[in-house]
Amino acid sequence: MNVRRNIGFPLSAQGVPRAEILRRVEETAKLLRIDHLLNRAVGGLAGGDRQRVALGRAIVRRPKAFLMDEPLGTLDAAFRELMCEELRGLHDRIGATTVYVTHDQIEAMAMADVIAVMNKGLVLQSGTPFEIYHRPRSMFVAQFIGSPSMNFLPCAAGNRQAVSLAGRTVPVPELHEAAPGRLVLGVRPEHVRLSDDGVVRGEVFGVEYMGARQVVTVDTEAGRLRVRTSNTQRASIGEQVGLAFDPGQIILFDATSERALPSALFEREIAHG
């Protein structure tokens, strides 16, 4: 079967008149930018074009909602990025409600209006990508989204504006409730920076150059930490470094319940990041 008949199949199965099928297949193919492939056999198509045909077969029916189950799971990473962008663009053009399931946090962040993080049959948190990433309500959500994932360091309660981390005082966004004794300090790798006058010191364990970015892993007395920096930051393995936290971005979790403690951070709107 060629591309045209593949896309038209759901309509011919429903007994839609031929002229109407022809028109809707053309329209769908244009939307997906595969109108030049309509007379080609599906067998010879590249992986991405095949995926576009499969999408076309769903779109051509004009359903009220799209349900997508990891449609990009089999594609290689570079191509997945491209298709993410394409799917989001397509959604913006069609405007149909879409529920998309994936284990891939990048796909979720890149495409969703709302992300619902699920585990063991429960929705743990649902919100915009911003809320999920910057205002996670639990350690599970915090570590599930983000790569490398959020650093977690055991610490002890101080007053409402600071905690004690490996014997040092670290300022945090003001807490709105009394902190339990055992806490976990959560800080994203991009909110830690190498700095000689940092609050904790440690030894560089690994330096991972990634092109546009770089991840430096540091073993400190408070635990192992990952730091995300620009590709120009120089660090070498074995080197002693200081680490400074962006105090406005720290999230504290109750070590027992793994729940995020409400603080001034959770009141801040998107504009303040």
Add this chain to the structure above:
Amino acid sequence: MAEVRLAGVRKAFGDTVAVDALDLDIKDGEFVVLLGPTGAGKTTALRLIAGLERPDAGRIAIGGADVTASPPAARDVAMVFQQFSLYPHYSVFDNLAFPLRSPLRRESEDRIGARVREIATLLRIEGKLDNRATRLSGGEMQRVAIGRALVRRPRVYLMDEPLSSLDAKLREDLRIELKRIQRELGATILYVTHDQIEAMTMADRIGVIEDGRLLQLASPREVYGRPANTAVARRLGSPPINLLPLGVLPASAPGAAATVGVRPEDVDLGVHGIEARIEQVEPLGAETVVLLQLPGARLHALMPGLARVEAGAATRVAVAPEAMLFFAADGRRLAA
């Protein structure tokens, strides 16, 4: 450990040339990663070095000795496969000890035990030695598979996508562990993968391979920053490099240039430069990817953190001259 040298190696399967004119020098103690898409010839290159395939042409030397005609066992290499194959009825200890108990080796049980424990500690599975191999998590199984190669002290380790079947978190951890172990042992490793992050984070040098040919062999920073051609430029970087026809951006390009390459992180949005429209915004958390429509081309920009830009808005795009790469019509990079 030893150096490995391939000279003019070719291997075809029927009409398909898997590896062609492959020259590769791996230094003693070096970690070289071959990076390429499925079908590029990466695994064939490994199998040729291991002796599991015979080349149609060319020579292969390990530690200065020509092994082109030697059987696998005489080459003293250890291979880790993508799909780990452990002996399910054995304990972790026995799985790790197996290569040392070969009748050809005649190691004492004391020495075998000491070596197994040393490697298990290195891989952080020392607490699991008495477990059955089947009672392990995926990550632990893969560590045992890697450990089984490490207990021997072969001249070269060959690794075929050993992390690809693991989940993302575990891969992140094992990447950095494997690099540490390689450095501590001074091991010579040839590692093949299609994952650019694995290549960039672990390799001393990356060999970018496509259609059986080695396109460039250089350090990660060199391959990323000074790619030999457009194919190499596209292979590394996420989001991928912007390759634009000459004339879209103002540039003082060399005469033969046909294409300008700009990494997304080098695209500046703001009040300077040429007019553009923001098509799409992907807030990924630590960074934001912005798709831009320029007169005559689309362009990706990568901005740190949460960028305050909105789809549909107008902006201006500028790229610093030193961030531009120039390529000829045949794809070769030109000196700026």
